[in-house]
Amino acid sequence: MTVNELIEKTGLEPLCIPCPEREISGVYNCDLMSVVMSKGFSGAAWVTIMANINAVAVASLTDMACIVLSEGAAKDEVMLSKAKAQEINVLMSCEPIFETSLSIYNALKNA
Amino acid sequence: MLSLSYDLHIHSCLSPCGDDESTPANIVGMAYVKGLDVIALTDHNTAQNCIAAKEVADAYGITLLCGMEITTDEECHVVCLLPTLEKALELDEYVAKRLMKVKNEPAIFGNQFVMDSDDRIIGEREHLLINATSIPFEDVFPLVENMGGVAIPAHVDKSTTSVISNLGFIPPDCTFKTAEFRRLSNVEAFRENHPYLRSCKIITSSDAHYLGDINEPQNFLHAKENSPEAIIDALLNPRIIE
Numbered sequence: 001m002t003v004n005e006l007i008e009k010t011g012l013e014p015l016c017i018p019c020p021e022r023e024i025s026g027v028y029n030c031d032l033m034s035v036v037m038s039k040g041f042s043g044a045a046w047v048t049i050m051a052n053i054n055a056v057a058v059a060s061l062t063d064m065a066c067i068v069l070s071e072g073a074a075k076d077e078v079m080l081s082k083a084k085a086q087e088i089n090v091l092m093s094c095e096p097i098f099e100t101s102l103s104i105y106n107a108l109k110n111a
Numbered sequence: 112m113l114s115l116s117y118d119l120h121i122h123s124c125l126s127p128c129g130d131d132e133s134t135p136a137n138i139v140g141m142a143y144v145k146g147l148d149v150i151a152l153t154d155h156n157t158a159q160n161c162i163a164a165k166e167v168a169d170a171y172g173i174t175l176l177c178g179m180e181i182t183t184d185e186e187c188h189v190v191c192l193l194p195t196l197e198k199a200l201e202l203d204e205y206v207a208k209r210l211m212k213v214k215n216e217p218a219i220f221g222n223q224f225v226m227d228s229d230d231r232i233i234g235e236r237e238h239l240l241i242n243a244t245s246i247p248f249e250d251v252f253p254l255v256e257n258m259g260g261v262a263i264p265a266h267v268d269k270s271t272t273s274v275i276s277n278l279g280f281i282p283p284d285c286t287f288k289t290a291e292f293r294r295l296s297n298v299e300a301f302r303e304n305h306p307y308l309r310s311c312k313i314i315t316s317s318d319a320h321y322l323g324d325i326n327e328p329q330n331f332l333h334a335k336e337n338s339p340e341a342i343i344d345a346l347l348n349p350r351i352i353e
Contacts, residue, residue, distance in 0.1 A: 032185075032186055032243070033186060033241075033242075033243070034182075034186065034211050034213075034242050034243035037211075037213050037239075037242070038211075038213065050271065051270075051271075052271050054241070054271075057219050057220055060219050061216055061219055061220075074270065086219070
């Protein structure tokens, strides 16, 4: 399933989608950068509350498909401009991390 | 007591997120031009550019506190200020052994240049410096104080990488007496929710990653004299509770 299809299926709010056709390989959760850096995986939809430029850098380093800001994490304009420059997709949800992740998981399972 | 203008949280080009123009010599020169009495060089998890900064600061006659901003195990940032370059380098060695070994990708995170006092690149740090160390938050304070320095929780009003953003509270066993804020206008609200801060002296520094962001001489602290030891003493044992 691509990031674009995920948006259609789940209604997640797109904040910055430079690569809409990127394939999603699974869901990943974590809010500590140092852990994400070693455990994040290629193609992941990373559900987190970390709305900052370091999140973009880590998503780029680990080749994730998209960052999904949950819990209505504050939109950060600096983060979004960095995401655009690094070609990292960023989506948003007002739901908690578990519910957000579950909806992505279900969308992937039923794809 | 002397009234000293300060900026005690400045990053150089050694921090990956620090601008390459922020060389130790440029930082000290900028502080001198602005008329700051005392500055601190606090790169992420390293004090290696303090060697060059100290040389330039001595030449300009500006007080430099050598230090670093430690990333704790919980990814809380803590500004650590040491009385001498030697002590800062001792802490550097301690922290280097406890830093996660992830290779820096300069294209993504930025360069990590070690400079000499003439703006020449003399080295580059291989492992990403903004990463977490294995040092727990509460251990930083006695660690630094035992070396004659002071540790200060950084930007406690920031929504990421602060003790409050990452732990949700100030651990009850804490003993720090000074806390750093990004904006003084946030102090009252934070004191309301975290009464521990009422017993703390509050300081505010630039956390500059670019030369232009270094503070003007607009914030002052009071110390017996303009020396690293006296400034550390003023932050460790604040007499004036605001």
